[in-house]
Every structure is written in C-alpha cells, then in structure tokens.
Amino acid sequence: MSITTFINLPVRDLSTAAEFFRSIGFTGEQPAPDGSSMMLNLNETTQLMLHIASSFAGYTGVAVTDTSTSREVIVGLAAESREQVDDLVDRAAAAGGTALGPGQDTGQLYMRGFRDLDGHQWSFLHLAG
Known part of the structure; x- marks a missing residue:
C-alpha cells in the first residue's frame, strides 16, 4: 500500500516560501483558486501544502503557533x-x-x-x- 504524505504549514508569504522550498528540491506550484494555499511536490508520495496563516487557522480551528517561541x-x-x-x-x-x-x-x-x-x-x- 502506498500512502501519500501531506505536510501542511502556515507561512507569511506564499510565493517567498514556495521559492525557498523549490531551492531545496520541491517542484511545482498549484495555488488554490482563492490564493490562500499552494501545493509543492517533493516526490510522488510527499507533498507540501503552504497556507497563509488565516487559511491554516481555518483548517485547525486554533491560532497558528508562534515559531519564534515554540x-x-x-x-x-x-x-x-x-x-x-x-x-x-x-x-x-x-x-x-x-x-x-x-x-x-x-x-x-x-x-x-x-x-x-x-x-x-x-x-x-x-x-x-
């Protein structure tokens, strides 16, 4: 059985974050129609979903973690x-x-x-x- 992994992360700026991850090997750019998220691929079974903070909080139902402190x-x-x-x-x-x-x-x-x-x-x- 093959399982695909989706890594979902909140980011401040979609295009800047996407460029960073492309520089380490992720490919593609599939923005959501509303511009709130974007999907990049590392390989056939690992995808990275980048979300603006409000979009990410909408999925989780809680505030986005402050990565400077936790x-x-x-x-x-x-x-x-x-x-x-x-x-x-x-x-x-x-x-x-x-x-x-x-x-x-x-x-x-x-x-x-x-x-x-x-x-x-x-x-x-x-x-x-």
Whole structure:
C-alpha cells in the first residue's frame, strides 16, 4: 500500500516560501483558486501544502503557533546518503533558512536540521543500511 504524505504549514508569504522550498528540491506550484494555499511536490508520495496563516487557522480551528517561541512539530525526511543530507541543509541555509549546527552521527543515523523562513523546524536524515 502506498500512502501519500501531506505536510501542511502556515507561512507569511506564499510565493517567498514556495521559492525557498523549490531551492531545496520541491517542484511545482498549484495555488488554490482563492490564493490562500499552494501545493509543492517533493516526490510522488510527499507533498507540501503552504497556507497563509488565516487559511491554516481555518483548517485547525486554533491560532497558528508562534515559531519564534515554540515548536509544534519537526518535519523529518529521509535522504539517500549523508552527502544528500548535507547538500539539502546547505541549500536551505543558502536560500535564507537557518542551519541548526553540524550533523549528528550515531553510526546508524546521520541527521542535520534547519529552520525554514517561517521558523518551522526540519531535519534530513540518512539511515545506514
């Protein structure tokens, strides 16, 4: 069974956020007819839904989390290699995101993280096979 993952995030500016995520490998741009959200694709099974804050709050029924003071989730995505982990985080930092230090290596897992332009925390990881 194949399950598609939809990552939904509130953002301050749809076009700026979309450009940031395109710079690290997401593709496409499917804006909602009302301009309140946009879908980008990482691959066939991972989609990123960006929403302006009011649209996101409408779906959740609560206020949008202030990412300067708290985290609601860390989005973790698997990469094919340690080199790809480093490349993705370096690209995120070059596009204006914040790298969260050097990679962490446990022998079985290599992981690096970053925060996007809206303060959402992400990590890319590679599992040793």
